[in-house]
Every structure is written in C-alpha cells, then in structure tokens.
Amino acid sequence: MTKRLAELLSLSMFLLIAILLYKSTMNFPEVVQNSTAAYVRFLAICFGGLCLLAILLRLKSKSTEENKKLDLAAAPVRFWSLLILMFVYSLLLEPLGFYLASALFLPVTMVVLGARKKILIALTAVGVLLFVYIVFAKLLGVPLPESSLF
Amino acid sequence: MIFQALQSLMTPTSLFAVFAGTVSGVFVGGMPGLTATMAVALLIPVTFTLEPLTGLILMGGVYCGAMYGGSIPAILLRTPGTPAAVATALEGYPMSQKGHGGLALKVSVISSFVGGTFSVLILLLIAPILAQFALIFGPPEYFLLAILGLVGIVSMADDENKLIKALISGLLGLIIALIGTDPISGMLRYTMNMTDLYDGVAFLPALIGMFSISQMLELTGTKSIIFEPSTMKKIKREPFPKGLKKFIAIGSATGTIVGLLPGEGATIAAFLSYNFARQHSKNKKLFGKGNPEGVAAAEAGNNGCVGGSLIPTLTLGIPGNSVAAALLGGLLVHGLIPGPELFTKYGVMTYGFILSLFLANLIFLVIGLYMSPYFARIAFTPTELLIPVVCLFSILGSYAMNNSLLDIFVALLCGIGAVILQKTGFSLGALILGLILGPIAETGFSQAMIMGNGNYAIFFDRPQGIILWLIILLLLIPPVIQIFRRHRQK
Numbered sequence: 017m018t019k020r021l022a023e024l025l026s027l028s029m030f031l032l033i034a035i036l037l038y039k040s041t042m043n044f045p046e047v048v049q050n051s052t053a054a055y056v057r058f059l060a061i062c063f064g065g066l067c068l069l070a071i072l073l074r075l076k077s078k079s080t081e082e083n084k085k086l087d088l089a090a091a092p093v094r095f096w097s098l099l100i101l102m103f104v105y106s107l108l109l110e111p112l113g114f115y116l117a118s119a120l121f122l123p124v125t126m127v128v129l130g131a132r133k134k135i136l137i138a139l140t141a142v143g144v145l146l147f148v149y150i151v152f153a154k155l156l157g158v159p160l161p162e163s164s165l166f
Numbered sequence: 167m168i169f170q171a172l173q174s175l176m177t178p179t180s181l182f183a184v185f186a187g188t189v190s191g192v193f194v195g196g197m198p199g200l201t202a203t204m205a206v207a208l209l210i211p212v213t214f215t216l217e218p219l220t221g222l223i224l225m226g227g228v229y230c231g232a233m234y235g236g237s238i239p240a241i242l243l244r245t246p247g248t249p250a251a252v253a254t255a256l257e258g259y260p261m262s263q264k265g266h267g268g269l270a271l272k273v274s275v276i277s278s279f280v281g282g283t284f285s286v287l288i289l290l291l292i293a294p295i296l297a298q299f300a301l302i303f304g305p306p307e308y309f310l311l312a313i314l315g316l317v318g319i320v321s322m323a324d325d326e327n328k329l330i331k332a333l334i335s336g337l338l339g340l341i342i343a344l345i346g347t348d349p350i351s352g353m354l355r356y357t358m359n360m361t362d363l364y365d366g367v368a369f370l371p372a373l374i375g376m377f378s379i380s381q382m383l384e385l386t387g388t389k390s391i392i393f394e395p396s397t398m399k400k401i402k403r404e405p406f407p408k409g410l411k412k413f414i415a416i417g418s419a420t421g422t423i424v425g426l427l428p429g430e431g432a433t434i435a436a437f438l439s440y441n442f443a444r445q446h447s448k449n450k451k452l453f454g455k456g457n458p459e460g461v462a463a464a465e466a467g468n469n470g471c472v473g474g475s476l477i478p479t480l481t482l483g484i485p486g487n488s489v490a491a492a493l494l495g496g497l498l499v500h501g502l503i504p505g506p507e508l509f510t511k512y513g514v515m516t517y518g519f520i521l522s523l524f525l526a527n528l529i530f531l532v533i534g535l536y537m538s539p540y541f542a543r544i545a546f547t548p549t550e551l552l553i554p555v556v557c558l559f560s561i562l563g564s565y566a567m568n569n570s571l572l573d574i575f576v577a578l579l580c581g582i583g584a585v586i587l588q589k590t591g592f593s594l595g596a597l598i599l600g601l602i603l604g605p606i607a608e609t610g611f612s613q614a615m616i617m618g619n620g621n622y623a624i625f626f627d628r629p630q631g632i633i634l635w636l637i638i639l640l641l642l643i644p645p646v647i648q649i650f651r652r653h654r655q656k
Binding site: 019022023026027030033037040044045047048050051052054055056059062063066067069070073086087088089090091094095098099102103105106109110114118121122125126129130131136137140144148151152156158159160161 | 197205327330331333334337338340341344348349350351353355356379382383384386387388548549550551553554555557558561562565566569571574575578581582585586587589590591592607608611612613615616620
C-alpha cells in the first residue's frame with residue numbers, strides 16, 4: 017500500500033466517523049441539545065470539514081514522495097511478532113495469572129527479537145519478576161492479574 | 167512561626183521522612199503505572215500512626231519526587247512515568263537518540279528543581295491572595311483555557327498540510343475524550359455497553375500505548391535506542407547549555423499559575439509551558455528533534471504545578487489536581503481543615519510542611535545530578551532485552567490503574583494506532599493534547615452554555631475571558647503568519 021492510499025483511507029474513515037458523530041447527537045436528550053450535543057456537533061463539523069479539505073489537498077497533490085510504499089516497520093517479522101506476542105500475553109494474563117504468563121512472555125519475546133544468551137535471558141526474566149513481586153505486590157500492594165485456572 | 171516550623175523540620179524523624187518520601191517519589195514517578203496520586207493515597211493509612219507533620223512531609227516528598235521521576239523513563243525510553251512527562255518525552259527522547267540522554271536528564275532535574283522551588287516560594291509568600299484569583303475562573307474561562315492549550319497544535323506544524331493533519335489529530339483526541347458519561351445529563355455515550363468505558367477511555371493506558379508501546383514496536387528494527395553508540399563517552403561531560411534560563415522561567419511561572427486553578431493538572435501545565443517555549447524560541451526548527459529548551463520548559467512547568475496546586479488546597483480546600491486531592495485526604499484524616507486556621511492555629515505544621523517541600527526539591531536535585539549518568543546507561547541496553555521488559559511494564563502499568571484487562575487492549579490498540587498515524591503524517595502530540603483537554607473543554611463549554619442560556623456571548627462578556635481571548639490571539643497569530651509566509655515562498 018502506498019503512503020498516499022493509506023492517508024486517503026484514514027481520512028475517509030475519519031470523515032465517516034464525523035458523519036456518524038454528528039448523526040448521533042440527534043439521539044441525545046432534549047436537555048443537552050444546547051450544551052453537550054452542541055459541543056459534539058461542533059467537533060463533528062470541524063473534524064469532517066478538515067478531513068474533507070485534507071482529502072481534496074491529497075487528491076490535488078502530485079508529490080512523488082507520497083507514492084512511496086508505506087513501511088510500517090524496518091523489521092516487519094519482529095514488529096508483527098512482538099505485536100502478536102503482546103496480544104497473546106494480554107489474553108493469557110487472566111487464565112494463567114501474571115507470573116506464569118510473564119515467565120512465558122519474557123523469554124519467548126527475547127528469543128524472537130534475537131537474544132541468544134540463555135543465562136542473560138533467564139537472569140533478566142527472573143530479575144524482572146522478582147522486582148515486580150517485591151515492589152508491586154509486596155511493598156505497594158498493587159493487585160496483579162490472578163490465574164482463573166489454578 | 168516560620169522559625170518554629172524550621173525547628174520542627176530539623177528533627178531526625180522529619181528529615182528522614184523528607185528523604186524517604188522524595189526517594190520513593192522519584193522511584194514511583196519513574197515506573198509507568200505507578201502514579202503520584204496512587205502513592206500519596208497509599209500513604210494515607212500509613213500516616214495514621216505517624217505524627218501529622220511527619221505524615222504530611224512524607225506525602226509532600228512523594229509528590230515532589232514523583233513529578234521529577236516521571237521524566238527519567240520519558241527521556242530515556244519515551245515511556246512517560248507520569249502523564250505530566252509526555253511533553254518532556256517530545257524533546258528528551260530525541261536527545262537520548264542522539265546520545266545526549268545524560269544532558270537531557272541534567273536539564274530536566276535542574277529545571278524541575280527551579281520550577282518546584284519557585285512554586286513553593288510562591289506558596290509560602292502569597293498563598294491566600296493567589297487562592298482568590300482561582301475563584302474568578304468560571305466554566306467559560308475553563309473552556310477558553312482548554313482552547314489556549316489547543317493553540318499549541320498550531321505551533322506543532324510548519325506547513326498547511328501538517329497544520330491540517332495536526333488539527334485533525336487534536337480533534338480526534340477531543341472526540342476520543344467524548345467516550346463515557348455525559349457530564350451534564352449523566353447519559354452514556356459511545357461506550358458499546360462496556361462498563362470499563364463508563365468513565366471514559368482511561369488516559370494513562372492510552373498514553374502508554376501511544377508513546378511507549380508504539381516506540382517499542384519501532385525499536386524492533388534497531389539494535390539500540392541510540393543512533394550512534396560512539397556518543398556514549400559524552401554522557402558525563404556535557405556542560406549545561408546556555409540560554410535555558412528564559413525557558414525555565416516561562417515553565418515555572420506557567421506551572422504555578424496553571425497549578426493553582428482547580429482541576430488543571432501538571433500535564434496541561436507542562437504542555438502549555440512547552441508551547442510557550444516553542445513560541446519564544448530562536449531555534450523553533452529544533453523542536454521535536456531534541457531541543458533542551460523544550461525539556462527545560464516542560465519540566466519546570468510540571469514541577470511548578472506542585473506549589474501552585476497546593477495553594478487552593480491549603481487555603482480553600484479545593485485541590486488543584488488529583489495528587490493534591492489525595493494530599494487533602496491526608497490533611498483531613500489528621501483533623502486539619504483547610505482555611506485561614508491552617509496558617510494561624512496550625513501554622514507551625516503548615517509552614518513546616520511547606521518548608522519540607524524546599525528540602526524535597528533539593529534532595530531530588532542531588533539524586534538527579536549524581537545519578538543521571540547512570541540512569542542514562544539504560545539507553546545502551548540491547549533492544550532484544552529492553553523491549554520485552556518495557557512492554558511488560560507498559561502492560562502492567564496499563565492494568566494497574568483500574569485493574570482492568572480492557573485497559574491493556576486500549577494500550578495495545580493505541581500503540582499500533584499511533585504507529586500508523588505517525589507513518590501517515592498525523593501528530594501524536596496534538597492527539598494527546600486533545601485527549602487531555604477534552605473533558606475540560608466539554609464541561610467548560612456545556613456549563614457555560616447553560617449559564618448563558620444557550621447564548622455564545624458568555625465566552626466574550628467577562629473581563630477574565632477577554633484577557634484569555636487576547637492571549638489566544640497573541641499565540642495564534644505568529645505561527646499562522648509564518649505558515650502563510652512559507653506557503654508564499656514555495
């Protein structure tokens with residue numbers, strides 16, 4: 017996908033949001049039609065108007081810079097792997113609990129990102145979990161996600 | 167009375183309380199997910215068993231330390247420890263990337279010290295007079311204050327294309343801030359029946375996602391945060407840059423004034439100071455690329471908020487921000503009711519507490535100056551070890567605020583969203599500004615409209631409102647003229 021197309025797609029999506037936002041104020045109670053509904057309508061008009069203007073400027077522009085491919089990441093495999101691992105880790109927090117999920121997430125992510133020294137990986141993972149246990153759980157009493165299975 | 171207060175502060179217990187509070191504050195501020203409000207609130211039960219002055223000193227130390235501590239990960243990892251450090255990250259992180267992380271930390275700690283000390287001095291000298299000033303601000307003025315903050319968006323752009331995208335980003339932030347409960351009717355809006363969204367999109371997870379997670383995703387393509395590892399040797403030896411006094415002064419004054427307005431927080435103070443610095447800088451082009459002037463103004467601004475926010479708290483019982491509200495809780499549990507009595511009957515304790523804040527500023531200055539070269543070494547950690555650890559703390563930080571798994575997904579979505587928006591030329595700074603100012607702008611606008619019976623004249627017919635309009639125009643005209651000039655030159 018080119019940068020130009022990505023921009024046009026985002027702007028069109030924003031324009032749609034502006035229209036839906038404006039329409040949604042009709043369902044607001046009568047009592048707020050002159051206060052919060054007016055504010056939302058004001059935002060929707062400004063947002064939609066600016067998106068329309070940006071789309072027109074983009075269509076008019078003939079810069080070659082914008083026809084370049086949109087590169088989200090310098091290392092796509094690592095980028096998407098990290099994102100997927102973070103989503104999986106977040107999903108595992110509830111069934112496995114914080115410590116078990118983190119004990120899996122840390123070493124796996126380090127290896128995926130290119131770490132190879134086993135001792136360094138193990139020490140970092142254990143050190144971080146110990147730190148969280150002592151400071152967050154014991155010292156400050158911050159509640160951490162607990163396992164629903166065990 | 168001040169002499170007696172000084173005596174009560176010079177006991178070993180009080181001195182230890184200031185030290186312990188400030189060190190804990192720097193630590194709490196430096197950890198994403200642990201906020202100064204949380205730490206002060208956690209300390210309230212602890213202070214039950216302590217002497218009232220010791221308890222207050224402890225909480226004051228945490229407050230001062232946390233305001234500074236937030237800048238450390240913001241500068242080194244682009245992960246703001248506290249929301250107030252976002253503006254610092256805008257300039258501090260690019261400085262770290264260029265190998266000047268040590269210098270950025272030095273600028274940050276000195277500016278934080280000056281801003282914090284100035285605001286505490288104002289608190290000590292003219293607290294009751296300034297507290298009256300906060301009372302003349304009504305809903306129309308709060309709306310205008312939000313607009314004043316949003317003017318910063320215009321100065322974030324240097325051509326009309328970027329200006330339009332920055333404005334769209336700012337409006338997107340304001341629109342995201344609409345999610346939650348209507349402040350006037352109590353009606354739920356755009357919550358998709360998710361109870362976790364009833365209070366709106368949690369600000370800290372969104373912030374962690376946009377700044378920290380997006381940055382970790384970007385770093386997957388590099389071996390180190392720093393572009394040129396050869397710059398490592400420079401860390402200890404860089405002198406303090408000249409010409410920063412003006413920007414520290416701007417930040418200190420802005421932070422103190424914004425701090426004393428109830429409901430306005432250190433985040434807004436830091437952004438406003440950053441914006442003012444940008445307007446007055448001779449190196450405008452360097453902003454966003456690692457300008458120490460931006461770090462100086464933002465840090466002086468958020469620390470300037472400490473003394474400022476305590477003025478209405480101690481004199482009127484109206485907390486200047488959420489940390490001051492938690493501190494107010496600490497005062498009340500000890501039977502100390504805000505008002506004139508606090509400065510007469512309980513004067514020794516109140517002045518002792520205020521004087522302890524000077525000491526807290528001095529302690530974090532020493533910690534910061536001595537430790538900054540060591541902190542800065544974080545930037546040399548290999549990314550394959552750093553990224554998973556920062557991601558874990560980002561996810562933990564997002565969860566810890568409300569114990570909500572949804573907040574983690576908010577952070578992740580904001581992270582990937584931020585990468586896409588940045589690559590397509592939108593402004594994250596403007597989006598964050600919109601998100602911060604959204605609730606203030608909406609509540610101010612809606613309440614003002616009710617006050618004025620639907621008539622927009624309410625925003626123009628009060629002297630304080632007119633002054634704010636003038637400031638807005640003064641800030642708006644120069645960048646707009648510059649953009650038009652550049653357009654003509656093209």
